[in-house]
Amino acid sequence: MPEWSFTLLVNQPLTAEQADVFDHCDAFADGSVSYTLGPGNPEDHACVPRPGVLRELSCDIDAPTLLDAVAQAARDVRLVPGLRAVGVRYDDLVTLEEAAQRCGRELSRMREEFAGFPDPEPGAGGTEFYSWREIAEWLARAGVDVPEAPPGLLVADRALRLADALEGVDVPPGTLRSLGLPVG
CATH class of the missing domain: 1.10.238 (Recoverin; domain 1)
Structure with a gap:
């Protein structure tokens, strides 16, 4: 099964408590998903990570497709209270x-x-x-047509961004169906 490498974007930097849950969660025991934890008091440190990196999880997931890999990581991230995936990207x-x-x-x-x-x-x-x-x-x-981003990555990113936009918003099921979205 292929290993897919990507960056999963999350809704917030991990807190120390969330990092502790992450570190003890069986879903992440294989090391396929990693995070950067910022210092508790950034002003006390000469060098701190750029803010964006604190909202990124580095993923190397074994799955049949890239879309399956992203879905697995997004599902597992929800095991950490208050944390959810909000997007995905490939690095250069x-x-x-x-x-x-x-x-x-x-x-x-x-x-x-x-x-x-x-x-x-x-x-x-x-x-x-x-x-x-x-x-x-x-x-x-060389004559090879390569899309800028794989279709699976685009679908995963857009689905995660939509799920994030819908988080906590009351949208009637009829409206979702009118937009072509499944209602479950």
Whole structure:
């Protein structure tokens, strides 16, 4: 089963209490989802993470499809009281394996056939990371049509954003049906 790497956006930075629940939750015991916890008193620290990173969970989920992986992570996040997924995104930096997964092609053979494959990003250490945007541009020059974002990612992101927008809002079932949304 493929492993899907993505960033799940959550409604708030994790509190210390939520982090404790997260750390003791069986759904996250395999380490497939990780978070960054900010300091309790940011003003007491010289270097604190940028605020956005505190609302992101790094996910590496084994699932049949990307949509299944995102759905699994979003479901599991709800096990932490007060926390919910509100969006999802792919990051630009990828390994060759992740790039191959995104485009659905084996890249090693293509790299031999077509010149100009992008160089790895500098300073990555032992693992080589590449810019997905540069790889997608290279694929386009090689005649491969690669969508900017996979359909499963777009569906997952839009569904999570809609669910977040509907959170706590009273919308009549007839209105939801008129909008083409399932009512359950």
